[in-house]
Amino acid sequence: MVKAESFRSQHHLRFVMVAWAVASVIGVALSVMIMKAVLRPAASPQMADQNLTIVVFTAVAVPVAFFVLTFVGYSVWRFRTKGMPTEDGPPIRGNRLAFVLWPSVSAALCVFLLVWGLYGMTKVGTFGTPVGQGGMFGGTRSDPLVVEVTGQQWLWTFTYPSEGGFETTKLVLPVDRQVEFKVTSLDVVHSFWIRAFGVKIDAVPGQVLYTNTTPTQLGTFTARCVELCGLYHAYMQNQVDVVTAASFAAWVQSQAAPVHATAVGT
Amino acid sequence: MVKEHGHNRRGRSWPRPVGAAVAVVAGAGVVALVLVAERAGSGLSTFDHVGPVEMAKSVGTVEGPNGPMPHAQISLAVYPDSMAGEHGSGGGAHPSWVSYSATNLWVPAHAVVTFTIRQYDSSTATLDPYFNRVVGTVGGVAYYNGRSASALGSQSVAHTFTIHGIPQTGQPTVFVSVPLLGAPSNAPAQANGYPAPAIVRFSIVTGGSGDYVFQCFVPCGTGYNGWGGPMESQGYMAGNLVVGKG
Incomplete structure (x- = not known):
């Protein structure tokens, strides 16, 4: 043998x-x-x-x-062997x-x-707590722009509480400024994701979860839902524009004009 | 030297190089299919339409933002049930569900399109006040029984007609949202059995062709907060809108 x-x-x-x-x-x-x-x-x-x-x-x-x-x-x-092997290989023992x-x-x-x-x-608040308030995992706070993100089938809306509280469907952010997202949902569980920013967090009805980022590139990006949420889940995408601080201020000014409801009867 | 052969399922043999070549070709085919599927990923928005399509009708030209533009008109209705729209007089599978009268709409590209919506349902308070506003229409207003308004009070809104789409597929980004005024609940019934509708009229300027969806953002369905049933079902409070494609 x-x-x-x-x-x-x-x-x-x-x-x-x-x-x-x-x-x-x-x-x-x-x-x-x-x-x-x-x-x-x-x-x-x-x-x-x-x-x-x-x-x-x-x-x-x-x-x-x-x-x-x-x-x-x-x-x-x-x-390799042709046909069925006739014996096992030798056992290996005691190789310290x-x-x-x-x-x-x-x-x-x-x-x-x-x-x-x-x-x-x-380096980033990853447990749904406000930025800077999550212990060692809360990230570092530096005068963030707070944006309230609301998911509802099948669209995101964005509210800017520190800029007068107006609400939009297009997310506009100033470049090089930290942003804190307060994310919730009105109906089912969604998930808020902006791939280019590395931001992703669930939107849960009745709860507010936090995450943050600092956009560093000017341009147009996409916020989308990544939790299957129904018929038009694939359409639950919003435009995200990152603009200069001056452009952001001008945009805020244009959005802040109050819209008064008109009484129109039938 | 013994020539090596593989075996197929019937026991017949073929040369190993042939098997390897078949495997390589099959692998390349799989890779090619994946690449083609990836390239065709934008086809996500190219849905097949089920059911009839409500087409906008050309009515000449009108002054647009940058001069004369083709003008088209399209009509739609919102009913408190499904007995009068495209589900037929029997109401289809869910006769009690609130519904738009059509699921598939077509409007021309690069045109001014005037929508006329007859709204037969009574008011339901909006959950998100954003949808009390008129957004994306010509002049930022809609005409409610002939009176222009840029927003409605929350208690006056029955439904919304909101168009949105996918921005990354190369088609123009569109967002239009118009709150639809509720019909008075005590209005006398008309011949069709519904009260006199609120007439909502507004115009939008379309860009290039694209596939979009329209839906209601007033939770008027069943289930949690009213977001279920007709609110999550195509053919009731959600449908497709095609711009420009024949």
Whole structure:
């Protein structure tokens, strides 16, 4: 009987490790390039953080994925057999290095992801509390523009309490000023999402949840509902304009003119 | 050397390279389909219309914001039930549900379109005062039984006629919202069994072609806060509006 080959052979292990290292270097470089090309540009620090998180997590995941794929691929190729195998491979016992490295590297990766995530959460109010009031996860408050966001099937409306309390269906924000969104719903659960700003929070009837962002790019964006909410959920999208402070002031002035109800009988 | 072969389900074999080529072609096909679907993503707004389409009628030209423009007119009604609109005299599946008279509307692009809405239902208080306002019409007003107004009192509103759409598909962004005056509940019944309607008339200026939806924002249905039933069902208090496409 021919003694079965295994990865205990230094030859095989060395080949696989070199192949894995080469594939990982190429894979990480390619993944970073592809991610940067695919991800849309960020229009707020929160979205920039989220884009960076996606790039970093992908780069970290590539060597892990290639580690598995290289071993599997090499095994399938090198130890293939025609027909049914006649015996099992030799068992592996007592490899102390593997026993130490495997859980240690896995734990280190998990801790890295955890710390990265927690750090990201300290930078933005993520638990539905007002900005600056959510403990370490409340974010930093810097004279935010408060906008009340109301979801109703199938449209968002926006009220500016600090600018006279007018209500609109187009969200207009000044660039480089922190915005605090107070989000609620009149009917069912919606979810308020502005992808370019990295903002997403549920709109729950009877509750007000908070989130915040700071738009850093002038332009037109889209706020949409990302909680399936009925017939025209796909149409529950509103235009978001980020304008200069002067343009915002002029827009507020144009909106603030009171609208008086007219008594019209039949 | 033994030539390697794969096996199909009937046990016949084919050369491995053929199987690999088939797999590559199939994979490429899947990728191509995904890309085509992604490219066609904007087709989300191109819905198929079920049921008849209420077409706006051309009535000549009218002075628009930048000179003469084609003028079209379209009529619509709002009934307190479904017995008089496109559901037929039997009322369809939900005869007691409040309904617009039509589900699918067509209006021309780059034109002034005048809507005339006969509103037969009585008032229901608006939940969001924003929808007491007239938004997006010519002059920012609507005419209620001949009198112009830019807003109604909350207790006077029965329904709204609100048009909106998807801004990112390249079509012009449209937002029009007109509160519809309630018919007096004590008005004598007409021949059709409903009280004399409130006549609401307003005009909008259309841009390029596009697919939009219209709906009511006064919760006049069933369920939580009145948002269920007819408020969440196409053919009752929600429908489609096409601008410009034939």
